[in-house]
Every structure is written in C-alpha cells, then in structure tokens.
Amino acid sequence: xxxxxxxxxxxxMIKKPALQIFSLGGTIAxxxxxxxxxxxxxxxxxxxxxxxxxxxxxxxxxxxxxLSLKGSANLQFxxxxxxxxxxxxxxxxxxxxxxxxxxxxxxxxxxxxxxDGTIPLVFTGAMRSPTQPGADGRANLMASALTALSxxxxxxxxxxxxxIHHPYYVTKAHTSNVAAFQSPVRGPIGQIAENTVYxxxxxxxxxxxxxxxxxxxxxxxxxxxxxxxxxxxxxxAGYAGLVVEGFGAxxxxxxxxxxxxxxxxxxxxxxxSRVRAGSVFERTYGYRGAEIDLLNKGLxxxxxxxxxxxxxxxxxxxxxGSPNWRHDFSKxxxxx
Numbered sequence: 447x448x449x450x451x452x453x454x455x456x457x458x459m460i461k462k463p464a465l466q467i468f469s470l471g472g473t474i475a476x477x478x479x480x481x482x483x484x485x486x487x488x489x490x491x492x493x494x495x496x497x498x499x500x501x502x503x504x505x506x507x508x509x510x511x512x513l514s515l516k517g518s519a520n521l522q523f524x525x526x527x528x529x530x531x532x533x534x535x536x537x538x539x540x541x542x543x544x545x546x547x548x549x550x551x552x553x554x555x556x557x558x559x560x561x562d563g564t565i566p567l568v569f570t571g572a573m574r575s576p577t578q579p580g581a582d583g584r585a586n587l588m589a590s591a592l593t594a595l596s597x598x599x600x601x602x603x604x605x606x607x608x609x610i611h612h613p614y615y616v617t618k619a620h621t622s623n624v625a626a627f628q629s630p631v632r633g634p635i636g637q638i639a640e641n642t643v644y645x646x647x648x649x650x651x652x653x654x655x656x657x658x659x660x661x662x663x664x665x666x667x668x669x670x671x672x673x674x675x676x677x678x679x680x681x682x683a684g685y686a687g688l689v690v691e692g693f694g695a696x697x698x699x700x701x702x703x704x705x706x707x708x709x710x711x712x713x714x715x716x717x718x719s720r721v722r723a724g725s726v727f728e729r730t731y732g733y734r735g736a737e738i739d740l741l742n743k744g745l746x747x748x749x750x751x752x753x754x755x756x757x758x759x760x761x762x763x764x765x766x767g768s769p770n771w772r773h774d775f776s777k778x779x780x781x782x
C-alpha cells in the first residue's frame with residue numbers, strides 16, 4: 447500500500463507542489479441568503495474556500511478558479527466535459543474539483559470516462575454547509591489536496607470523510623451523514639490519516655473522446671405490480687437508449703419483459719439492477735422476465751455498474767456514434 451506523507455516537511459527544504467482547485471458550487475460553497483428562512487445557497491467562490499482552509503498553503507501553492515455556483519442537480523454533462531478539458535491542460539501537480547454531493551457519483555464517473563490528463567483529479571464536497579456545526583468541507587478539501595498530490599493517486603477519484611473512492615463504485619448512501627459516501631462493491635481504495643495518504647493500486651480505466659452531443663438515455667426501474675405504462679412512452683419520447691433497473695440480479699415482470707423486447711428492436715437497452723451492490727446475472731434464472739430471457743431479447747447486461755452510471759456510459763458511447771456500441775459498453779463493464 448503506497449503512502450504519501452507531507453507532515454513535518456519544511457517549506458524551506460523543498461519547493462511546494464502546485465494544486466489547482468476548480469469550484470462548481472454545492473453544499474461546500476453554501477452561505478445563508480439575506481432573507482430570514484431562505485436557506486443556504488451556493489455563493490462561496492473558490493477563493494473563499496481556500497481562504498477558509500489556510501492549512502492548504504502548508505502543502506501546496508494553491509490556484510483557485512470558480513467554474514460555476516450551482517446545486518449539483520443543475521450540473522450538465524457538458525460542464526463536466528469542460529472541467530476535464532480544463533484539468534487536462536492545467537499546469538500543476540494535482541487538481542481538486544469541489545461540487546455538490548447529490549450527483550458526485552455520476553459526475554466523477556463521467557470524468558473517469560473523459561479525462562485524459564496525467565495529473566490526478568479529485569472530486570470532493572461537503573455534507574454540511576459552512577454554517578453548520580461540524581462542517582466537513584474544510585477537512586475534505588485538505589484530504590483531497592493530499593490525495594491529488596499523491597504519486598499513486600488514480601486518474602480520477604472521490605475523497606470524502608478521509609476515504610478515497612473509485613468513481614466506478616462510489617455512491618451516496620445517506621442524505622446527510624458525513625460518512626454518506628460508500629463503495630459497496632469493493633470498499634474504499636484508500637484512506638487519509640495524520641496527513642498521510644494510504645492508497646491501494648488501481649488499474650487504469652478506458653478513456654473516450656468527448657462527443658459533440660451526448661445522446662438522451664432514459665432510466666426506468668422495475669416496480670412491484672407496475673403496469674409498465676412508462677415503458678410504452680420511451681420510443682416516442684426521443685430517447686436514443688434505455689437503461690432498466692431490474693429486481694435482484696436483473697429481473698422484471700413478464701409483461702414488462704415483452705415491452706423491453708419491443709424497445710430493444712429499435713434502441714439499445716441495458717439491463718442493470720436496482721440493488722446497490724452485486725452483479726447482473728447472465729445465465730442462472732431462466733423464467734420469463736429473468737436475465738436469460740431478457741438477454742435473449744436483446745438487452746445488454748451492465749455487470750456491476752449501477753443504473754445511473756450505465757446511463758452515463760451509454761449516453762457517451764451513443765453520442766460518439768460508435769458502430770460497435772456493445773463492445774465499447776462491455777469494455778468498461780469488464781473493468782468494474
């Protein structure tokens with residue numbers, strides 16, 4: 447397990463590395479609105495964030511830039527693609543992107559598919575705004591800085607609550623707990639303790655070109671005793687693909703299975719699971735609506751990739767107009 451220890455190092459002994467911080471908004475950048483009872487809103491700039499964390503200057507020369515001030519529900523694929531382009535040309539030794547936690551598992555995954563730079567890119571944020579007792583943004587910024595400057599940091603990672611997560615596996619598992627971010631499939635790939643980064647080695651993942659336009663892909667879940675009427679709207683709604691979150695290891699009702707068979711004749715359909723961890727099966731259950739039946743109907747398994755991340759991957763691949771989208775999709779699935 448590789449480690450980076452910057453504690454106790456005198457600034458006069460070595461030249462400090464350069465750290466680039468890009469701010470996109472989110473809870474870490476929240477401040478109260480003037481009107482009483484209006485709640486907090488993203489208004490703190492990247493400069494504000496580093497001023498609130500003076501210890502960052504002990505480990506690096508900090509450069510800060512605000513790319514947006516949004517709640518992360520409003521972020522778009524194109525903004526993450528722009529972040530990746532900016533990161534790839536940044537003249538620095540490490541990069542930290544701050545944003546809201548609501549969509550961080552998705553934005554970091556998209557970045558892992560698009561970012562072709564060599565400098566580590568770390569996503570972080572906060573579960574508690576700076577106005578709350580025990581606000582965690584400052585600590586997350588420091589842990590992310592140390593991770594981004596680690597020689598063994600992966601290309602893209604998520605750092606929250608002193609844990610380092612791979613974008614393929616990480617998910618937000620709680621609405622408010624500071625330990626909300628978890629990786630149910632394999633656990634964290636590293637930890638930070640006493641300003642020291644402990645990292646497990648990570649295999650490099652495939653990188654794709656950025657499409658001129660991302661393809662619209664729908665995501666629907668299997669539900670108990672559902673008539674499936676929403677599935678009937680997919681082909682007429684302009685979607686280029688569909689991801690369905692099945693029950694368990696990849697199962698749907700018999701009636702929805704027939705709807706999916708029809709949809710798969712027209713657009714790509716990916717079979718994922720609505721369960722948080724585990725793989726979609728391919729050759730165990732043989733009843734109508736189970737995985738063998740669905741794959742025979744033309745659906746493509748998402749493996750251990752969540753439905754949300756399968757949607758992003760399919761949107762990217764279809765946006766590139768790949769003539770062999772199944773191969774490109776499976777190439778990533780095999781890495782998870």
